[in-house]
Each structure stands twice: as C-alpha cells, then as structure tokens.
Amino acid sequence: MEHEERSASSAAYRSDDDDGPSFDCTNPDLMDILLRVSKDPEADIKVTRKNIKAFFLDIFIAGTSTTADAMVWTMAEILNHPAIFKRVRQEIHDLTNGSGNNRLVEETDIPNLHYLQAVVKEALRLHPPVMAAPRVCREACRVGGFDIPKGVAVALNVYSITRDPDVWENPDEFSPERFLQGKVEKGFQANGFAAFGGGRRMCPGSNLAFTVICYAVAAMVQCFDLKVGNGEDGVRMEAGLGMTMSLAKPLVCLPLLQVCLDQFQMEASSL
C-alpha cells in the first residue's frame, strides 16, 4: 500500500538515475531498506536502482510459479493416494485437537508435522519444478567420461538426479515414508535430493518455499475434502512444458468444507 501511495503521489521514479522523493518510513520493508541504502553515500556496497529492480525481478521469477507448482504437485499426489491424504489429516488432527481445544493448523506447527514434511519432500523429489541448474565450468574437468573444457556452460539435470535408481529405491513411486526412515533426512542436499540445486548457488529461497508449501497443503488438507473435478478417476500426472515443470492440465477440484471443528464455527460467528 505504501508503495502504491509512493508511486501514485510521485511521478518521481522516472529513470534509473532519478533519486525519487525522500520518504520517512517508520516500518520499513525490504524495498524501503534497499532504496535507503542506494541513497547512502557512506554505504560499504553501492546498490543501484538497477540492482534493486534486478533483485526483485529475480525473486518474483524464481519464487512464485516454482512454489505454486510444488503445491499443485503435492496436492495432486495426495489426491491420487487417499491413504496418504488421510494420514496427513490425522497427523494435523492429532496436533491441533487436544483438551477440548480445536484449532486451525499454524505455521509454527510445521516442524512437528513430520509426515506432512515427508510428503512435500517426496512431491518435490518426484516433480522438481526447476528441472535443471545451470553452471559454467571454472576449469577443465572430466565428468562421467566426458571432457568438459573450461568456460563451457553445463546444466545439472535435477529431474534425473532426483529419480536416480542408484540412489532411490523404486524411484518413480510416490513414497513419503522414504523420508521418515532417516536415510535421507540429513538436509535437502543429501543423497540426491536436488530439487533446490546444491552447493553455493543452491536456492536461497528453499526454507521459505518449503514452509509456504507445507503450510498451504496442511491448511487445505485440514479444512477441505477435495473432489477431483476432471470427470476422470484421479488426477492425471502428465507434466507440461514451461519455464517450470507444472501439471500439463490444471488441477481442478471441488473443495467441500470439512466441518468437524466446532470452535472454528464459533470463532467465525463471533466475527
């Protein structure tokens, strides 16, 4: 809102060289802070307005459809596996219902929802929204019998790493339990889990994305029964073509409110 006001009240940010108006912001967000730094002659690192634009563009491109795709794949998998859906709901129920106190799942519950986390990891493993991670070789090397000269651009095939049969038992099977057995629990990069890339260029948004996906899936599973609306038996899992890997056909569901939580009704009626 503040940004809207700022841009509406000023024709100020006209070009990359334009400093724009000065503003007093008592509760700065990331944009405010970066704009402030860009105007600070004493700043250790010079941040230009071009840098700021590129940064926000990066975040939007890298962080939006990737996260949305991962949510859709996760929901699609659990709709096709009703027993898994039921187990996720039961885990949430066990945590949020106690001593006569029913409540909606919260973000802070996620560390305690181990099965839900395993489900999201398994969906990311089988359907990594970013299928390749680009690199440029800093020195000549030999990989898998191929000589790669210095300076050549290569891409890590995330999709085939996360389905590598040498690493994953029954790699094409949706089996969240594999993440509960402790074998692949040590961090996202362990044992071929490459959905967020790896090394120093690994996705910086992985924790944020993982939390957002878990929270959204948990809320949907807790509150709704979902009837797949394509007239077919289950969700078709073909992937489409695009910047990120998404379902070829949109996931269409009819959400039926799962009203088992009396307290929610009381809260809603008191609003």
Ligand code: HEM
């Ligand atoms: C499910 C969601 C996401 C997936 C699957 C994903 C996946 C990836 C992958 C595979 C890479 C390349 C890593 C590498 O080269 O080793 C990457 C890079 C990146 N991601 Fe994500 N990402 C997700 C969400 C996000 C979010 C929410 C943000 C920011 C808010 C974000 C920001 C970035 C940025 C800035 C890079 C470039 C990092 C660099 O080149 O140093 N991503 N992501």
